[in-house]
Amino acid sequence: MKIDEVPQQADDIYEGETKVVYAVGQDGKLATASTQGWEAEIEALKDAVDEIEQQAREAWQRARNGETSPLEYHMLHQRLDVPMLAQAMGKFQWQIRRHFKPNVFNRLSDKRLQQYAKVMGLSVETLKRLPDTLEPGEPQP
Missing domain, CATH: 1.10.260 (434 Repressor (Amino-terminal Domain))
Known part of the structure; x- marks a missing residue:
């Protein structure tokens, strides 16, 4: 997944926090990106x-x-x-x-x-x- 495709589906379950995930940067190398979560993960956590x-x-x-x-x-x-x-x-x-x-x-x-x-x-x-x-x-x- 590219950095600009990292999901940002905020939910109260994270209490305003974000988490770091790895994604492919513009240079094609792995880089860290911040996310507020995504639907599948949020539902599993709930x-x-x-x-x-x-x-x-x-x-x-x-x-x-x-x-x-x-x-x-x-x-x-x-x-x-x-x-x-x-x-x-x-x-x-x-x-x-x-x-x-x-x-x-x-x-x-x-x-x-x-x-x-x-x-x-x-x-x-x-x-x-x-x-x-x-x-x-x-x-x-």
Whole structure:
């Protein structure tokens, strides 16, 4: 694709940001070009975000029912998954999943809770509880 053919289909999903892609310059060599996105990419990204939000809503409901800990909801709400959280925490994935069990989560040390909170950019108090309701605009499960 030539630089002047790089799509510029702006969408709110990028929150005003642009990204860099490679395109062929006037001299026939690869060069970088800025883009605001294109339709196929925007739709795929929206679908992925919708899926993550649905998983977070389901985790919120399970946590309200006592089937999982608030950790699972907060992980998904922060758009993380088990492999990413495990890597950020320096733990095995099975350890993260084990902490989804309410009785295990409730016994975690303050140090471990602080690690989770730091990785997710939350306070320990926020990590330990669920929001009473989901954020405005998020449909209930």
